[in-house]
Amino acid sequence: MFKKILIANRGEIACRVIKTARRMGIATVAIHSDADRSALHVRMADEAVHIGPAPANQSYIVIDRVMQAIRDTGAEAVHPGYGFLSENPRFAEALAAEGVAFIGPPVGAIEAMGDKITSKKLAAEAGVSTVPGHMGLIEDADEAARIAAGIGYPVMIKASAGGGGKGMRIAWNDDEAREGFQSSKNEAASSFGDDRIFIEKFVTQPRHIEIQVLADGHGNCIYLGERECSIQRRNQKVIEEAPSPFLDPETRARMGEQAVALAQAVGYTSAGTVEFIVDGDRNFYFLEMNTRLQVEHPVTELITGVDLVEQMIRVAAGEKLALGQDDVTLTGWAIESRLYAEDPYRGFLPSTGRLTRYRPPAETAAGPMVASGKWVGQDDGASPVGEDAAIRNDTGVFEGGEISIYYDPMIAKLCTWAPDRAQAIEAMRVALDAFEIEGIGHNLPFLSAVMDHPRFVSGEITTAFIAEEYPDGFAGVTPDETARRRIAAAVAAMARVGEIRRARISGRMDNHERTVGDDWVVSIAGALLPVTIAADRDGATVRFEDGTTHRVASDWRPGQPLARLDVDGAPLILKVGKITGGYRVRSRGADLDVRVYTPRQAELLAHMPEKSDADTSRMLLCPMPGLVVRLHVGEGDEVQQGQALCTIEAMKMENILRAERRGTVARINAAEGDSLAVDAVILEFE
Known part of the structure; x- marks a missing residue:
């Protein structure tokens, strides 16, 4: 087994590899750019080497600089993570020339499957069903439009060396084909150093389902079930789950067998993923093979108990797989939510800056990953999701750190596992509610909204889910009447606690708390709701004008940014920020300014003028x-x-x-x- 490996990557995937290497007793080397001098992966590794300026094309994807770091540290093997050099055959060749093991597939497999044009031709020759398209090179935008029209709109314009949603566009007419071709070509050149483009038919109402394969150098190859990756935005996966709520055992077996056959046809070793597009009748078509570890690999690990990074390292060291196909079982359900530094209220545009607050929910262990002894999370405290569920958070950031303009905007991958899908979704809801991020725009509210969306809960999803359900973008969630009442009651009780504290500090409060009134008016979502609060040692009973009441209990204190409350016996988690007269409250995708007034203040409120926004229309x-x-x-x-x-x-x-x-x-x-x-x-x- 290797004594030292270098991780040719950054961020959460570098941290992820370090965790497994540490458990295996292998020393690790991190590489970093100027922008990542203080990054988490640098802090976690046993050694760290600076390799250049912030832009990736001057540091992380410069093969000579990475090779020099390998020589300087004496690393015996390299794990490339995903992106950057993970599917670059020249990098694998350079490693082989130095006698350094590549923790990934052979160069021939990378060349055959990593190039999307070549991979589709090979898949077709192997009898795998493929999507109609043009696999040849395309010279210019006009030729792209002619080809697209011949295939029939809509079409997908894709970078041959692409990945992660970069270099991809959907075109519905000739103009969009020309424009999409040029943008895809530019993005591909910038991200991958390869601007080749191909075009294929875009299948409407599809599901994106992928099969995880694992192969060694001794002729053994297995598949570890599937992942449903249909919740996508701009072809970038946002939420993944395993298994798929759509596949039946027969379809799963056929897809798995085809994936294994394709891997064996190209002499594949290590972990890889075969991606398929699946229609409503469970017909599936080969899309591409990713010759690397996938971003969403944790959900497969959580339902199988197999540490894919460990298996990649063992295969690269020449070991045989320790399990066969009959040993693979799928237990429970796992969901992954990708937390991005992007503002959902501004069309999901990227956000950069300092993480002034970063407090993920406590990681907790349960399920197959724990039973196998291969858990790679941390047991950080009491579980917010119960003993039968697990939380795992793969991240490469920390509180006070910077989100840079130079790299992918991912903050973390939050995963939950539970015995079934409904429980896994509920665990994810709670975990998202408890995740605190401040200082930058982020997509937590959107992820929470998806978890509550009836269509997602039912499992009736396609890759068009976000476009269909949020055609005008995401404007937040408007809670229904019941939810608004629960939040209003909770904030009224919290405001009373704050008022008592202020009264005591100012000296207005006697021992019997008589100077704090019982009658208040809550302003929420444009409505004024008069309430009466009857408090005791165990909580408060909040009564509305129509006679309905809510019982609120909590140990929250003013200044705490997260409030864990119990409302009528059911938990309610609120992210809380102080504003004039009340609190900014965020919960389950809703972002509300909730103010609590005295009856007299509420009466005078009607006479206050509203401030108009500045005119930026020109x-x-x-x-x-x-x-x-x-x-x-x-x-x-x-x-x-x-x-x-x-x-x-x-x-x-x-x-x-x-x-x-x-x-x-x-x-x-x-x-x-x-x-x-x-x-x-x-x-x-x-």
């Missing part, structure tokens, strides 16, 4: 921190609704900003190459 504002890649217009130009005005690159994704209506450009305040902050004025209209 400005194009930068919606995210990013780099100006291209200005499509000049001063004095007349523009039409929908016309491209500016292209902004953020976290390696290109975003085209368009005119909302007709107008004339009066002034341009930015130049190509400028780095802009959120809401910076790019240009102004007459």
